[in-house]
Amino acid sequence: MSSWVERSSLAQLTKVRFLEFLREPEAIFWSFIFPVLLAAGLGIAFRNQPAQVVKIGATDARLAAALRYEKGLEVRQMDRAAGDAALRTGRILLLAIADAGAVVYRYDDTNPESRNARLLADRALQMASGQPGAVKVSEDLVREPGSRYIDFLVPGLLGMNLMGGGIWGLGFTIVDARRKKLLKRLVASPMSRWEYLLSFLLSRLVMLCLEVLTFVGFAVLVFGVPLRGSVMQLGILCLLASLSFSALGLLIACRVRTIEAVSGLMNFVMLPMWVLSGIFFSAERFPDAVQPFIRILPLTAVIDALRGNMIQGLALAELGWQVAVMMCWLLSAFLTALWLFRWR
Amino acid sequence: MSVPGEAALVLQGLRKAYADVVAVDGIDLEAARGECLGLLGPNGAGKTTTIEICEGLTAPDSGTVEVLGMTWRRDAAALRQRIGIQLQETQLAEKLTVAETVTLFRSFYHRGPDIADVIALVQLDEKKGSRVGALSGGQKQRLALACALVGDPDLLFLDEPTTGLDPQARRQVWDLVERLKSSGRTIILTTHYMEEAERLCCRVAIMDHGKIIALGTPRELIASLGADHVVEFALAGGDGAVTVEELRSLEGVLGVRREAGRCLLSVSELHKSVPALLDLVARSGAGLLDLRTHSATLEDVFVSMTGRRLRDE
Numbered sequence: 001m002s003s004w005v006e007r008s009s010l011a012q013l014t015k016v017r018f019l020e021f022l023r024e025p026e027a028i029f030w031s032f033i034f035p036v037l038l039a040a041g042l043g044i045a046f047r048n049q050p051a052q053v054v055k056i057g058a059t060d061a062r063l064a065a066a067l068r069y070e071k072g073l074e075v076r077q078m079d080r081a082a083g084d085a086a087l088r089t090g091r092i093l094l095l096a097i098a099d100a101g102a103v104v105y106r107y108d109d110t111n112p113e114s115r116n117a118r119l120l121a122d123r124a125l126q127m128a129s130g131q132p133g134a135v136k137v138s139e140d141l142v143r144e145p146g147s148r149y150i151d152f153l154v155p156g157l158l159g160m161n162l163m164g165g166g167i168w169g170l171g172f173t174i175v176d177a178r179r180k181k182l183l184k185r186l187v188a189s190p191m192s193r194w195e196y197l198l199s200f201l202l203s204r205l206v207m208l209c210l211e212v213l214t215f216v217g218f219a220v221l222v223f224g225v226p227l228r229g230s231v232m233q234l235g236i237l238c239l240l241a242s243l244s245f246s247a248l249g250l251l252i253a254c255r256v257r258t259i260e261a262v263s264g265l266m267n268f269v270m271l272p273m274w275v276l277s278g279i280f281f282s283a284e285r286f287p288d289a290v291q292p293f294i295r296i297l298p299l300t301a302v303i304d305a306l307r308g309n310m311i312q313g314l315a316l317a318e319l320g321w322q323v324a325v326m327m328c329w330l331l332s333a334f335l336t337a338l339w340l341f342r343w344r
Numbered sequence: 345m346s347v348p349g350e351a352a353l354v355l356q357g358l359r360k361a362y363a364d365v366v367a368v369d370g371i372d373l374e375a376a377r378g379e380c381l382g383l384l385g386p387n388g389a390g391k392t393t394t395i396e397i398c399e400g401l402t403a404p405d406s407g408t409v410e411v412l413g414m415t416w417r418r419d420a421a422a423l424r425q426r427i428g429i430q431l432q433e434t435q436l437a438e439k440l441t442v443a444e445t446v447t448l449f450r451s452f453y454h455r456g457p458d459i460a461d462v463i464a465l466v467q468l469d470e471k472k473g474s475r476v477g478a479l480s481g482g483q484k485q486r487l488a489l490a491c492a493l494v495g496d497p498d499l500l501f502l503d504e505p506t507t508g509l510d511p512q513a514r515r516q517v518w519d520l521v522e523r524l525k526s527s528g529r530t531i532i533l534t535t536h537y538m539e540e541a542e543r544l545c546c547r548v549a550i551m552d553h554g555k556i557i558a559l560g561t562p563r564e565l566i567a568s569l570g571a572d573h574v575v576e577f578a579l580a581g582g583d584g585a586v587t588v589e590e591l592r593s594l595e596g597v598l599g600v601r602r603e604a605g606r607c608l609l610s611v612s613e614l615h616k617s618v619p620a621l622l623d624l625v626a627r628s629g630a631g632l633l634d635l636r637t638h639s640a641t642l643e644d645v646f647v648s649m650t651g652r653r654l655r656d657e
Contacts, residue, residue: 010376078611177437180434181431181435182434182435182437184431184434185431185434185491186426187401188399188400188401188429188431189424189495190424190495191427191452248525281562
């Protein structure tokens with residue numbers, strides 16, 4: 001049998017394809033491990049039990065108690081301002097407002113999940129009243145800029161961009177220079193090493209201005225995404241985010257010698273953040289047990305800070321936790337990278 | 345600035361071991377100012393490790409290095425300004441042009457020639473706007489030399505400057521190195537081409553297994569063989585037809601070596617040894633497949649000392 005396989009050119013060609021594939025660790029990661037990790041991550045976010053619990057808010061205690069009859073709802077009592085803020089940041093899908101005996105549902109009807117929340121909430125209220133149709137309800141559809149899904153999405157995508165630019169931009173360039181022995185050639189000249197590393201950060205900053213201006217400009221002009229916070233502070237946040245991710249890119253690249261290895265390492269670092277940090281949906285969907293871990297990820301801090309600034313109009317001082325997380329990553333990654341950096 | 349007669353490079357008791365191999369095993373070496381000193385040896389002889397220790401890129405396990413009267417530990421920054429380095433197999437950034445690459449390297453040095461002059465010196469004027477990725481192997485190597493020259497170095501380290509180049513490109517690099525020599529710079533170069541060492545180097549240190557096994561001018565080293573010529577032949581009947589003793593007794597033959605079905609004789613007088621050899625072969629009845637002679641080279645010096653060739657064919 002083996003002789004047939006050895007003699008058949010088609011069998012040999014197929015076998016060679018297969019061997020080449022198996023001997024490429026990257027390929028194995030993307031074909032087998034990546035889909036499983038992605039499915040696992042998203043599966044946890046959108047898990048069935050007790051996943052269909054929909055988070056909503058209610059403005060008074062009686063209303064909240066009535067809504068809790070529906071097991072599919074997780075009801076938090078909050079005042080109107082907190083409710084609006086929670087609605088904007090995707091922490092709740094619907095806000096039930098008590099209004100002189102009647103109830104107003106405030107939600108975004110372009111989001112299917114919010115429509116589902118409205119149906120559940122209404123069923124709960126009518127059941128609690130003992131008589132369908134007894135409770136007068138009205139709708140307050142969230143349509144204004146700042147509360148739509150696109151408004152939620154833009155800061156997430158901006159954060160993702162900053163991460164990609166910082167990590168890819170530095171990681172690949174440095175490892176490529178090391179692989180080609182260009183790094184060794186440079187340190188054989190009188191070039192100053194810190195100037196070399198600083199040149200990466202400086203060129204990143206120029207790129208950053210272009211990237212952020214294009215992307216945010218597009219979102220504002222085309223989708224009418226609001227900039228509620230100080231634009232200056234948004235710039236500072238982007239700068240800090242970009243520096244943190246560049247430091248992380250430097251750390252990832254500080255010893256690796258091959259492009260394959262650095263790609264794998266970058267994916268390993270970025271994948272959890274793509275899934276967990278709330279780019280496309282709120283990170284609060286993940287179980288409470290993993291929330292502390294999610295909160296210290298740099299991308300979570302960046303996206304939360306960007307959403308805070310752009311959607312909620314929070315000042316830098318109110319984003320202390322996020323800024324602290326970014327600073328910690330920036331300093332620890334940069335110093336570790338300098339310490340471990342392999343120049344040849 | 346430079347004290348006449350002061351050595352450009354002094355190595356003493358240099359030793360460097362890696363996990364599985366002793367790369368440099370006790371080297372003492374001195375290069376005078378203005379001299380071109382070659383390290384000749386096969387791959388893995390320890391040439392690159394030695395030159396990289398001199399360049400301050402690798403730290404020796406023991407021993408001392410003095411370059412231009414300075415040491416790497418105390419004067420690294422000053423030393424970097426005064427030496428020029430061309431490393432083995434550096435790939436410069438492919439998307440930069442020749443002029444951009446030279447300008448980048450020039451910016452690292454306090455003093456040095458104009459960028460246009462350096463580019464002209466390595467004969468890349470016509471290519472100065474071309475991307476590095478579009479250059480031929482020889483042009484890339486001359487660009488690497490330009491990057492080594494932008495600081496107007498007193499001492500130039502060239503690690504296998506012509507490895508992998510075609511003969512014409514190699515000759516161009518040789519011409520360039522000869523021009524650099526005549527401008528009074530000290531040059532330390534490694535090579536495994538004996539022609540290169542013979543043509544460019546004032547003195548040659550032959551290296552094998554991390555040690556210097558011979559040191560002298562190419563002429564002295566070849567003279568140490570005691571034979572000016574090498575006769576190489578192969579017999580149809582194989583080695584058995586004539587014995588080593590018979591060969592050794594031929595007139596003018598100083599040494600006999602056999603390798604892979606061929607015989608090599610070191611001879612002092614070609615006109616006496618060759619007829620005697622032909623005579624011997626005719627008497628033995630074996631057919632002569634091949635016969636050549638050449639003047640003794642550094643390769644023959646290496647072969648006579650180690651029993652191996654410089655390059656594994």
